[in-house]
Amino acid sequence: MNNNEHLSFYYNMPLSRDGCEEMYVRFHRFETAGGTADFGTYFNGISIAKLLRYTDISSLRISFCVFGRVKADIAVRSQDNTQTVIFSEEKSGSFDIDIRLCDIPEDSVYLYPVLTALCDGVQIISASVYLCGISHKEPSAAIVMCTFRREEYVRRNAEYITAESEKYSLPIKIIIVDNGRTLSEADIPDSVTLIPNDNTGGSGGFSEGMKAASAMGGFDRLIIMDDDITLDIISIQKLIGFLRFIKPQYADISVSGSMLFSDMPCIQFEAGGCFDRHGVQKGYGHSFDLSLPDKVTENEQEHNINYGGWWFMCMPMRYVDEGNLPLPFFIKYDDVEYALRCKLRIITLNGVSVWHERFDNKFNSSAVYYNMRNYLHLCSIHCDDADVAKAVRIRLVEHLCRQQYNMAQAVLMGYEDYLKGIDYLKSISPSENHAKVSKLNYRFLSEQEIIRESGVNELSEGIKISENTVRRKSMRLSFYSALLPSFLCRKNAIVSTTDDRKEMYYKVGTAVHYNFRTHNGYITRHSMRAVMKYLLKYLTRRRK
Structure with missing residues (x-):
């Protein structure tokens, strides 16, 4: 270590967290001789390639305190996932392993320790990492x-x-x-x-x-x-x-x-x-x-x-x-x-x-409005040739075909507010505008309410129409049935998720938009009148 370098704490190596244990340490029968504890994980792996590129560190230290005796390996993993061991010694109790960066293979992506138990009953008491190098400014x-x-x-x-x-x-x-x-x-x-x-x-x-x-x-x-x-x-x-x-x-x-x-x-x-x-x-x-x-x-x-x-x-x-x-x-x-x-x-x-x-757990019409309006402002400020009208049309059609007419209205509201310019955005009351937009939000229903109001027997039983059961041309001619009168649609309700494409709504009279993670959703019903209303509104705005 040079005079202008110093050793500084980097991070403690946590051993586990409920539900994502293998993002911390991959234990394999570590309590018995021959078992391993692999720290080459998302949280405990050391991003050595980025440390080499962006920082002025010259070496690092990994400190352990263990009960029992272990073989301590230091390994690196390359971009092609090849593992190379660059250090290996038997250790016990409290010990430090110092690694000079100049000794690390050039193609290394991240570095990590792997401990192998040499006797039964080995336990890891603590593990931490320190960096040694030149610190140009103490961050705050x-x-x-x-x-x-x-x-x-x-x-x-x-x-x-x-x-x-x-x-x-x-x-x-x-x-x-x-x-x-x-x-x-x-x-x-x-x-x-x-x-x-x-x-x-x-x-x-x-x-x-x-x-x-x-x-x-x-x-x-x-x-x-x-x-x-x-x-x-x-x-x-x-x-x-x-x-x-x-x-x-x-x-x-x-x-x-x-x-x-x-x-x-x-x-x-x-x-x-x-x-x-x-x-x-x-x-x-x-x-x-x-x-x-x-x-x-x-x-x-x-x-x-x-x-x-x-x-x-x-x-x-x-x-x-x-x-x-x-x-x-x-x-x-x-x-x-x-x-x-x-x-x-x-x-x-x-x-x-x-x-x-997940963002789709909270997705509703107000989010559609902000997504549309703000995306268009973003494009107008930072893009060269973004097709604004196409972006509006794609989102509008998607919601119309999915019977999400409130969301279609939110798309058009976002489009209209965007056309008023950035000065209008800065002049309005955010809270008052949000209250207005939030009136378009669907009322989410419980599982029992949905079954009662939609007519489905249970939420896993909705009838889904595969695009292979009808000709794609027929779908397109009828705007995926959005332009069909309601009496031509099936009486059965389908159960839909956010991942379903608009083809799944072909000739569907009632759709249950259900989130199987949050166990709630809302119901929509086919309306050719609503489709015509919002398409006409869009076309009128486009001409202006």
């Missing part, structure tokens, strides 16, 4: 959370992050913006700053938090985080440890935390994304099962990421000032627009992530 981060009447979630997260941050001396400060004005200072830890706010949506709440963080001063990083997430403190440990040693030429790098599904905790929704000049949006790492070694390796691959979801997003504080705040989108696409405007350089790190509820 403000975490901004925006909440609206989710007191239980925000209290839990504020208390957990505060306690763990104090335990590990993490340089962070939490700011909570309360859009519902339902929290009090007594509800949260003393060190947390609470800002009461009107319901201006996520974009408005985050703006208030960003202004507060900027006014406080002393932060070089901003972490934007949803209130209803579940977080392991290892995500913040890994992030802060990475930023502590970052090279000066990468000082403006942003880190997008991945989103994992709360109900399937090993499955990833997205690890950063790209919104291109044609209005095409692509997320990376969709549906990766991060309990699998090959997916952990693939997830380390770098992409052209130009936005990150605000469930967890870390960016340099220097971008934040009074004149550079999120547009008043309320919800949807505010994170994408802000990242594109700031031209953020974004990477992801395995282990920096949160668990979040």
Whole structure:
């Protein structure tokens, strides 16, 4: 270690978490001689390729305390998933393993220990990682959370992050913006700053938090985080440890935390994304099962990421000032627009992530409105040749064919409000506009209510029409039966999910839009009159 280098704590290696054990340590009969504990996982694997590229570290130390005797291997995994052992020794009790980065094969993606029990009854007491290198600046981060009447979630997260941050001396400060004005200072830890706010949506709440963080001063990083997430403190440990040693030429790098599904905790929704000049949006790492070694390796691959979801997003504080705040989108696409405007350089790190509820669990007409309006604004600001009319038409037709007439109306409302311009968006009351839009939301029914009102015997029995049972040409000529009179439609109700295509609604009189995860849904009925009404409205608007 040189005079200008120092050894610094990186993260504790947690051993398990209910429901996603193999994202932490893969144990195989470790309690008996010959059993193994493999740390080459999503959370405990060390992103060595990114540390080599972006930081000024020269070596790392892995510290263990074990009961019994083990063979301690240090392995690396390459992009083709080849495993190479670069260190192997028998150890017992408390021990350190130091690895110089110059001794690591060039094609290594991540590095990890593997312990093999040499006797029965071996136990791992603790495990942690330290980095050694040149620290150009000690990071300090403000975490901004925006909440609206989710007191239980925000209290839990504020208390957990505060306690763990104090335990590990993490340089962070939490700011909570309360859009519902339902929290009090007594509800949260003393060190947390609470800002009461009107319901201006996520974009408005985050703006208030960003202004507060900027006014406080002393932060070089901003972490934007949803209130209803579940977080392991290892995500913040890994992030802060990475930023502590970052090279000066990468000082403006942003880190997008991945989103994992709360109900399937090993499955990833997205690890950063790209919104291109044609209005095409692509997320990376969709549906990766991060309990699998090959997916952990693939997830380390770098992409052209130009936005990150605000469930967890870390960016340099220097971008934040009074004149550079999120547009008043309320919800949807505010994170994408802000990242594109700031031209953020974004990477992801395995282990920096949160668990979040699926978005389709809360999907309703108001979300359709914000998606449509804000997507169009996003395209008008940042795209060269996005086909706005086509985007509206595709979404409108999809909802009309699926009998979601309220959502079709929401598409047109979003289109009309977009055409009024960005100044109109800035002039309206976000809360009043949201109240108006929310009137289009469907009333979700319980399983029993749906069975009673729709006529299906049970929700697993809806009649689904395969596109192979009718000719595709007939479907298209009748606009997938949307233009057929109702008396030509079948009397039987179908049970539909968000994944079903519009072909499944061919000649369907009644549709049950059911979420099998949340066990609720809503009922729609075929209406040629509604289809004609919204098509005519769209065509009239197009001519103008």
